Amino acid sequence: MSRKETGRSWMVLFASFMLMFMETGIVKSLGVLLPDIREQFSTQTWVVGFAISLTPGFGAIVSLFSGAVSKVVEPRVTIILCAFLSSVGLFAATCATTLGSIVTALVITGFCTGPTPVAAAAISTYFDDHYNIAITVFSCGMSVGMIVMPLLTQFLQNLYGWRGGILLLSGISFHSVVCGALIKPSKCEYSPVSKSSENETNKSNNKFQWWSSIFEKYLDASLFSNPSFLAILSIDAGTGFCTTGWLIYVVPHALELGFTPYKASIVATAGGIANLLGNSLYPFLATFLSNKALLYISICFIAVSYLLDPVASSYPSYIGLILCAIAFGVGTGLKSNTIYAMFNDAIDEEQLINAVGMGCAMYGLMSVISGFVCGWLYDRSGSYAISFLVLSVVAVVTIIPQCVVDIQHLRKSEFSLSAQPSLF
Template identity: 40%
Template sequence: MEVKKDSGWAWMISLATFTAVTLETGTVKALGVMLPTLRQQFSTPTWVIGLGISLAPGFGAITSPLAGALSKRMSPRSIVMVFSLLAVTALIVASVSTSVPILLLSLLSTGISRIYNLQLKSFLLGAESVVISQMVIYFEEYYDIANAFGQAGMAVGIIVMPPLMQLFLDIYGWRGTILLLAGINLHFTVSGALLRPVSTVNDTHIGKIHNNDYIPLVQRKSNIDSYLANVVYYLDLTLFTDASFLSMLTLYTANGYCLTGWLVYLVPHSIDLGFEPYHASFIATAGGIGNLIASIVYPFMTKTLSPSLLLYIGSLMITLSLAMDPVVSLFHSYIGLALMSIVFGFWRAIAMMSVMKVIKNVIEEEKITNAVLWINVGYSVGSILSGFFSGWFFDLTGNYVLSFLTLSAISLLGICPQFLLEIGNNSKRKSLSK
């Protein structure tokens, strides 16, 4: 059975993305809710626990190229089931940790094991693509709707997980909460068992679904004898000579820094301002509501505004919302924090849904897969740096104001290369047209 663009089977990709994003974001947010408890339990500086939590999404993204390489040798079904079990096992180990090194190592293992998450989002494309780049390939007419639905998983994770985790903390303690979190993540193993094998895709990235065994990737360019040449070819390292790709890499690095800092430290920041933990958890829920609203209205916004313009507006609004933190903190305003969270969640979702369409416009289609893999590595670098520096700034100053101001500055700096590049390209086009 041939898989076509905008087909019913293609919508399974969007559904899988929705599920994966829900648990990935929800897990990081859940660990962020537990940060004050873990800091107190292990009597350690804030940056240590923050760094440990950021390792989960960080190393999950670093393994993106490995996910692409493994998918050339193994079926997505095997990858999802094996690595999901590893991730769950790592969370179970975290729940019985008795020291900071064991806790950090288990969280690191959770991040590495999240290679299954990447594969779950890409099982339809098997060997040729990973992460959400497949939605660019499998959707054309309904791409905006499919993208919005898939990314709505972030909203669900942010809305549900914070108050749920705080409830679990109050009833079961931090060890029981992490154990329950492991149980929630266990459903990925079952999901992996249900994945249908796929064949190698052709040049148009449209594959055929088979009910027999997985068909491995056909060896390409066998005449390349040089190992280094093979590495450059399979990993598309020539992307690093492309200014458009480098601007997207910078943008995703900044996004990783801002999102992880917000996910991990928003609830601790609210508690530090004097709000009860359970009330503080609903500050994060407000951000999820903003994200969900964005997922609903985004397809309508794209009818009148270009992806680039939405990306620029979104990045600017993210910067402004985070820059308002000193004022909100000065007045200890619960409503102010909630509004700031809603604005951040809304425009962050708009910006990230737009960026995939920008990538589709500036990167050659045959290179999109590896481009998305590499920008996810950039995301991981930003994520890990944020886990460290945002916590370190708190330990240094005694509050989170500097941490959130840094998130604001990084957001603005991240969009600058793409903005300057587009201005330069427009100038060149005008010169050539004269």
């Protein structure tokens, strides 16, 4: 076992798993409640979908600055604060009487995604030899959240209504505070920025230089000169659009086709089980396939799942919807692990929190756009078929920057080989 991997390491891994479980579970639960919230406030689908997408959207802003905050205070302080505010936001949603008030509550709930880059970076500082297994367990939190939370939310909704269901979800979410307390800083994590260095920076007479130094110091602006990072950032943005569209609208989509609420929730659960399968397969597949190969495979699964959904919906075929959900789940499961592994390979450990934070920020920004676009297309067409076709196109487009980077690396390697002197 590596020098880093101790009993504390596995405790940190468990806490990180639960944080990912809460993050995905909350967004998925809100998607299950979308029809009731829409009916309660007598509004359109795109309005509620956009409001729900603000949860990961605002979380994107939190994720972007979580790395900077973690350079000043302990990472677990960041996690505890975000988890507490997220639970408060869910509690406030139960008291909402207007559309504006529930939107505000869902924005506050977006703090649930803030701890993600901090937790992901914590795993990298605690694990060496078993990093692939650790990041798989971490990503499985998303899978378990997709499996458990839709059915649990549907059950709570039937018993207590959507307000009572969100109230109980608020209590469940509050356990993230305890998880944050378990993530004790390791010796490899960031040390707080010294006041002396801040004072030296403040002495600068040029305000532009001062702001540039702050941006570089706290947000690692040099990341934007790394083509591999920019390609991964593009993939995070595209998959954020695709994944959030599925999380929010897959249950309403099944309900619109005439299936019962429990059958609709089972479609989401099937996607969660497949996501768990994709996550579990990653350590095995990573032994003989590169992360880039696994990335291309995962994007193909995601794109095909959306492309075939209109075919399954035309009958409508419940088995077809289940198969599309399975393809989507396997693709997103592989993608989650692959993205974290690629960040870990391409980025220095000191910059990892900010790199993952920027990835989460792009993911969340595109989540907001997805919630609006998919709902708007449904309101205009009366069907989710066009929305899912758009999601398929986005999934394919998002991989183009990575293709460009790979082609450039291939050309450089070929040029270096041709430049070597021949032995004959």
